[in-house]
Amino acid sequence: DAKTTQPNSMESNEEEPVHLPCNHSTISGTDYIHWYRQLPSQGPEYVIHGLTSNVNNRMASLAIAEDRKSSTLILHRATLRDAAVYYCILRAGTYKYIFGTGTRLKVLA
Amino acid sequence: EPEVTQTPSHQVTQMGQEVILRCVPISNHLYFYWYRQILGQKVEFLVSFYNNEISEKSEIFDDQFSVERPDGSNFTLKIRSTKLEDSAMYFCASSVRLGQGSPWGNSPLHFGNGTRLTVT
Numbered sequence: 001d002a003k004t005t006q007p008n009s010m011e012s013n014e015e016e017p018v019h020l021p022c023n024h025s026t027i028s029g030t031d032y033i034h035w036y037r038q039l040p041s042q043g044p045e046y047v048i049h050g051l052t053s054n055v056n057n058r059m060a061s062l063a064i065a066e067d068r069k070s071s072t073l074i075l076h077r078a079t080l081r082d083a084a085v086y087y088c089i090l091r092a093g094t095y096k097y098i099f100g101t102g103t104r105l106k107v108l109a
Numbered sequence: 110e111p112e113v114t115q116t117p118s119h120q121v122t123q124m125g126q127e128v129i130l131r132c133v134p135i136s137n138h139l140y141f142y143w144y145r146q147i148l149g150q151k152v153e154f155l156v157s158f159y160n161n162e163i164s165e166k167s168e169i170f171d172d173q174f175s176v177e178r179p180d181g182s183n184f185t186l187k188i189r190s191t192k193l194e195d196s197a198m199y200f201c202a203s204s205v206r207l208g209q210g211s212p213w214g215n216s217p218l219h220f221g222n223g224t225r226l227t228v229t
Contacts (some may be wrong), residue, residue: 028146032215043200043220044144051215087152095140095157097166097218 004088008059009104012078022088025076027068031091035062035073036099037084044087044099047073083107115201115221116153122191122228130186130200130224141184142202142218143176145169153202158184191228198223 005023012018024033035047048055048062050071055062063073075082087104092098114133122128134141143155157164158176177186184203188195202218 034217036218038152043198043222044202044218046217046219049215049217092154093165095159096142096154096167098154099144099152101151 004090004100006086006100006103007086008101009106011104011106011108012075012103013060013108014080015077018075018078018082018105018107020075020086020088022072023070024090025069029068029092033062033064033068033071034062034089034097036087036089037082038087038102039084040083047086059074078107080107080109111219113128113201113203115199115224117224118219118222119225120227122226124193124228125190126186128206128226129192130188130199130201130226132184132186132221133182134201134203135219136182138166138203138219139205140203140216141176142204143186144200144202144220145192145197146200146223163196167196168181188226190199191226193228196226196228 003026028085032051034049035045037047040094044074048057048060050064063072083105085104087099087102089097113135116131121129125227141158142150145155153169156166156170156176161178173189177185198219200223202220204218205216
């Protein structure tokens with residue numbers, strides 16, 4: 001199963017951009033990179049996913065390295081509501097995704 | 110926007126009792142999942158379900174667990190004889206819209222807000 005590595009925690013100031021890194025050096029050619037986040041006392045929430053090209057949606061941007069061995073989730077202007085655990089996930093089997101420990105993002109007012 | 114809904118939000122049961130956790134996935138989704146999260150720990154995969162059968166399951170999903178899609182809209186997780194260590198948040202998820210083409214990995218999971226199971 002392809003594995004991901006993320007920093008345990010990061011801090012950001014409110015209204016500043018946040019770059020959350022993820023390493024996935026064993027990724028296969030067909031695996032999409034998914035990002036989810038989990039707000040306190042809630043279920044995981046889909047953020048964004050991509051295969052090779054950079055992706056943008058209303059929540060965030062995903063920058064994928066050319067060799068696909070790493071990616072970065074970009075929150076353009078962090079708010080206090082973005083404080084959460086962010087998970088970078090690859091497919092771990094035909095029909096499953098395995099969550100790691102993720103990055104706990106703290107946003108400072 | 111369609112949501113995955115789970116009931117009840119909190120279930121308290123005594124050790125050894127059977128519990129059924131209920132989920133209503135997004136209506137045109139084809140793949141269904143159960144995950145659990147023990148307080149303060151990681152979100153753990155339990156099982157995936159497609160075309161009325163289990164696709165994959167983890168080591169946690171032993172003979173005490175079963176899943177069912179009884180009526181085409183609900184998706185249930187049954188624990189036959191609960192143990193103290195089954196106390197956790199249980200999350201249901203669904204993915205892959207009917208008619209969506211492959212590859213499979215190009216469909217995000219949509220999670221419910223979970224059922225908190227407390228075994229006393």
